[in-house]
Amino acid sequence: MERTLLLNTTYEPLRIISWKKAITLVCQGKVEIVDVYDKEIRGITITFKLPSILRLLKFVNLKRGHDIVKFSRANIFARDSHACQYCGDKFKTEDLTFDHVIPVANGGKKTWENIVTACIDCNNKKGNRTPGEARMHLVKKPEKPGWMPTVTITIGIKNTPESWRDYLYWNIELQDDA
Numbered sequence: 221m222e223r224t225l226l227l228n229t230t231y232e233p234l235r236i237i238s239w240k241k242a243i244t245l246v247c248q249g250k251v252e253i254v255d256v257y258d259k260e261i262r263g264i265t266i267t268f269k270l271p272s273i274l275r276l277l278k279f280v281n282l283k284r285g286h287d288i289v290k291f292s293r294a295n296i297f298a299r300d301s302h303a304c305q306y307c308g309d310k311f312k313t314e315d316l317t318f319d320h321v322i323p324v325a326n327g328g329k330k331t332w333e334n335i336v337t338a339c340i341d342c343n344n345k346k347g348n349r350t351p352g353e354a355r356m357h358l359v360k361k362p363e364k365p366g367w368m369p370t371v372t373i374t375i376g377i378k379n380t381p382e383s384w385r386d387y388l389y390w391n392i393e394l395q396d397d398a
Contacts, residue, residue: 222239222272223237223238224236224237224239224241224271224272225272225381225387225388226242226245226251226275227254227273227274228279229275229276229278230279231275231387233387234276234280234282237274239270239271242270242274243261243271246274249277251276251277252275252277253271254272254273255273257269257271257272257381272381272383273383289365291332293318294313296336296337297313297316297318299337299365300337302316302337303337304316304337304338304339304342304359305337305338305359306339306342306345306346306351306357306358306359307339307341308359311339315340316339317338317339317340317343318336318337319335319336319337319338319342320335321335321358321362322334323348323349323350325348326350332362336358336362342356
């Protein structure tokens with residue numbers, strides 16, 4: 221069955237929910253229907269157009285922590301654009317490692333500011349030394365990202381209902397028809 225986009229009162233997308241959850245929220249009076257699909261859900265005494273987009277009637281304040289970027293291998297690779305921070309070349313994920321700028325043996329910690337993406341060759345060349353000791357230079361100084369490298373709502377653009385497109389923030393360049 222179809223999925224439903226759930227919006228906050230401010231029309232910001234919160235999550236995608238099942239059609240069953242959508243009908244439950246409608247029956248509880250917690251949402252307003254913004255758009256519907258052509259399909260209908262039928263009960264014994266009631267018929268609903270299947271909701272495509274719902275908007276909450278009460279504002280949901282997202283818990284702090286949604287804006288905190290999780291420290292993970294995937295997010296390190298995303299921060300560094302899948303490029304080795306020593307040679308600058310881009311690689312597939314399986315051809316990358318992460319490197320402690322200041323080695324653990326020298327007191328280096330597992331932090332955003334001390335971990336960088338490295339290709340296998342550069343990581344082996346650097347070894348258990350600092351970049352200075354290995355006569356290697358970082359492409360850029362590692363720091364905690366101020367943006368979210370991974371997306372909370374992941375939807376293929378081909379699978380997204382047309383009605384959702386005005387409410388989702390697409391990171392694509394718009395074409396000029398002129």
